[in-house]
Amino acid sequence: MLERLRSTGRTKKTSPRPPGRPRSESKRRAILTAAYELLVKVGMAELTIDAIAQRSKVAKATIYRWWPSKGLVAMEGFLAATRPRINYPEGGSAIADIKAQFMRTARLYGGTTGKVMAGLIAQGHSDPEIETALVTGFILPRRREVEKTLLRGIESGELRSGLDIDTVIDAIYGPLYLRLMIDRGAFDDKWAARVIDITFRGIVVQRHDGQAVKQKRRGYS
Amino acid sequence: MLERLRSTGRTKKTSPRPPGRPRSESKRRAILTAAYELLVKVGMAELTIDAIAQRSKVAKATIYRWWPSKGLVAMEGFLAATRPRINYPEGGSAIADIKAQFMRTARLYGGTTGKVMAGLIAQGHSDPEIETALVTGFILPRRREVEKTLLRGIESGELRSGLDIDTVIDAIYGPLYLRLMIDRGAFDDKWAARVIDITFRGIVVQRHDGQAVKQKRRGYS
Amino acid sequence: MLERLRSTGRTKKTSPRPPGRPRSESKRRAILTAAYELLVKVGMAELTIDAIAQRSKVAKATIYRWWPSKGLVAMEGFLAATRPRINYPEGGSAIADIKAQFMRTARLYGGTTGKVMAGLIAQGHSDPEIETALVTGFILPRRREVEKTLLRGIESGELRSGLDIDTVIDAIYGPLYLRLMIDRGAFDDKWAARVIDITFRGIVVQRHDGQAVKQKRRGYS
Amino acid sequence: MLERLRSTGRTKKTSPRPPGRPRSESKRRAILTAAYELLVKVGMAELTIDAIAQRSKVAKATIYRWWPSKGLVAMEGFLAATRPRINYPEGGSAIADIKAQFMRTARLYGGTTGKVMAGLIAQGHSDPEIETALVTGFILPRRREVEKTLLRGIESGELRSGLDIDTVIDAIYGPLYLRLMIDRGAFDDKWAARVIDITFRGIVVQRHDGQAVKQKRRGYS
DNA sequence: TAGTAAGCGAGACGGTACGTCATGTCTTGAC
DNA sequence: GTCAAGACATGACGTACCGTCTCGCTTACTA
Incomplete structure (x- = not known):
């Protein structure tokens, strides 16, 4: 699902890559890094796309081109920063x-x-x-x-x-x-x-035969 | 904390109530009810003060007079609706x-x-x-x-x-x-x-003497 | 018009004064004074009824009881302060x-x-x-x-x-x-x-017979 | 001052326009027209930014982006509508x-x-x-x-x-x-x-020598 | 080496909710 | 009946962020 976004989209053995300027890997990383840093700094609730754009020196539209919502940017930033560990x-x-x-x-x-x-x-x-x-x-x-x-x-x-x-x-x-x-x-x-x-x-006292100690009623089944 | 708002605020045995028009109990209930209903209907994330005001037929300012944030209105609405049960x-x-x-x-x-x-x-x-x-x-x-x-x-x-x-x-x-x-x-x-x-x-197999079955190492202490 | 507001409203020669607590003259003056002072201090545009009430230590309702709008309070305050001069x-x-x-x-x-x-x-x-x-x-x-x-x-x-x-x-x-x-x-x-x-x-040059000096056209009638 | 907003801002003979999406001229006109129409209809005192936004079908923020106060929108709308005449x-x-x-x-x-x-x-x-x-x-x-x-x-x-x-x-x-x-x-x-x-x-009776007729005192100097 | 298609920065824009503020009305108990 | 205190409805305020858009410039593969 997240992978779809980064896939080259090639089907079969057609042209090895699509035409046009390729996506900038450095921007992608800058965005994810900024997202994670802000996530740590201000928390998810205060996180804004505008802030991510500003911090990563990337246009807001560039973020929206690749991620559908701020949550998923944050998500991916978090995963990218955490997975190695x-x-x-x-x-x-x-x-x-x-x-x-x-x-x-x-x-x-x-x-x-x-x-x-x-x-x-x-x-x-x-x-x-x-x-x-x-x-x-x-x-x-x-x-x-x-x-x-x-x-x-x-x-x-x-x-x-x-x-x-x-x-x-x-x-x-x-x-x-x-x-x-x-x-x-x-x-x-x-x-x-x-x-x-x-x-x-467990929290229940076990009898020697492995059954729980019972009181009054039939048990706790 | 929430109780402060409803307290009569009387000190000593002086006048049994503060001066001025008393807070409208019916409005208070209307707000909490509306808040809870909306909470159920659209969820916390989609909840807005505007909507609560509209549904309870109360001015937005009246809500802000008594609650500092939408979360606390929702909270109190939830508690009021749930507590009885x-x-x-x-x-x-x-x-x-x-x-x-x-x-x-x-x-x-x-x-x-x-x-x-x-x-x-x-x-x-x-x-x-x-x-x-x-x-x-x-x-x-x-x-x-x-x-x-x-x-x-x-x-x-x-x-x-x-x-x-x-x-x-x-x-x-x-x-x-x-x-x-x-x-x-x-x-x-x-x-x-x-x-x-x-x-x-528990999940561990217990021995008859109440000790866990151990493997190789000293156990899980 | 303004006088209507201050009239005692008695018709005929009935009871020499109306029932109930009489209007407080000191409040009236306090309001007008406060209004004028604020008028001088912050100007008409920034003047608020709330501020007048606060400064004159009078309830807002008391002001509204006697004046229909903030403009007229200010007006009367201004007249009261200015007329003597x-x-x-x-x-x-x-x-x-x-x-x-x-x-x-x-x-x-x-x-x-x-x-x-x-x-x-x-x-x-x-x-x-x-x-x-x-x-x-x-x-x-x-x-x-x-x-x-x-x-x-x-x-x-x-x-x-x-x-x-x-x-x-x-x-x-x-x-x-x-x-x-x-x-x-x-x-x-x-x-x-x-x-x-x-x-x-005037600004026009006058001829000795009192007529304005004319140019080309018939004049400025 | 008002002109600043409409200036192309070009310095020297460099790029003829600044980066970014250019300001929408049609919106600008719609706002000014709406402002002027409302000005005529309800008057300056009753004019609201909300109403201008609604009538011109423009977001309130767009108005605030270009004019600092409702007065200046109205002003410019007035000038735009009046100047031609x-x-x-x-x-x-x-x-x-x-x-x-x-x-x-x-x-x-x-x-x-x-x-x-x-x-x-x-x-x-x-x-x-x-x-x-x-x-x-x-x-x-x-x-x-x-x-x-x-x-x-x-x-x-x-x-x-x-x-x-x-x-x-x-x-x-x-x-x-x-x-x-x-x-x-x-x-x-x-x-x-x-x-x-x-x-x-003038209002003063002029003597034939151009001096005002005098009474008692030395004149009105 | 030139064309071309997509990436990209900049920023305008519509929209929605925010939290605040002042108005004028009201409700209560005290005087 | 007046008054203080203050709750309340109303409605505009100016701000913030969202997600979309429109430009013109940049980049790098492909013909």
């Missing part, structure tokens, strides 16, 4: 890796990236294209990474079988988004450790 | 109650209220006052309810001792906010049941 | 008196009074009531004075007979209003003297 | 020409143009820019015309020598402005004839 190293234990991934993410979201992302999520709520871009460009790739680790954990017997992977990811990372969007005390490592502990072990 | 019935088992609370909330957030709330949270990101209002007026009161139930569960031995209540709440409700803000498939009862199951029992 | 002393020669009257008026209009009056005239253009009030309350009384002197001049033979008094007054004082309204160099005594000289003697 | 034909006798000019002006001011102009003068009192524009764009050019005729009259011996031209113009046209601004009976040809007669011949 993504890489989940794999250790041996799945459980340890899951925790490590979570802790790393929590730390990441605690900084500038988190603030910017919260802004993008917020904006995404009123602009489906941003949401889509954010999900496909940022959220999903990371979920795929986590997914791999989770599957490994299940195969190795570390994790309970029969878990729905998507739900597990929601369960692990949900608390992070709660804190990210509703700022109730910045999340720190201690908080993150407590959260992941709960997701790992 | 809040009540968490208590059953016997804490675990069952926690689950019931969660399921109810999930269902609530799946509907109109959820959409509106997502909009408010989004707006709150660019307007701290909205965030504060939302947290103090909506989020915190509900957390208090949940807290009570959780404490009961700990006392009764149903829940693990040594849990940080705030973190537990984050762990339980976080996934809800994740799905609310990043719309990846509407959440239904099945999803909610799976989530709460994870929060209750 | 009007008095045209009479000397012996009508011609000398006319000139003296003109010079005095020119000097008066050159100061604060002139500025304020220009503002009132300007405002009067969009509010007929102000114009009426200004004419009947200020302009006409002075014209009456001048009229008397002019008539004396005609009777004494100093002035040409057959003059239309009103037109003469226009001729004498017109230049003053031109300079007052279209500020092209403040008018000073020298200018005023030159003007009155022209009005007295 | 200005032309003072010259006859033979200076005296006859002066009278003809005066009569024509009186007739002009008695109609729509007069009403509009009175409004502009009134507005000019609270907005120096309007006054300046009016004076330089309308008043002064006409004074120049009259000046020429007056000088001719002096040279030909029809008019007294030693007259200050500016003052003479004030003396001739002053009465017109008096009646224009303080509406005391519309001025008609008869009134105008009487006024110009006074300005020509």
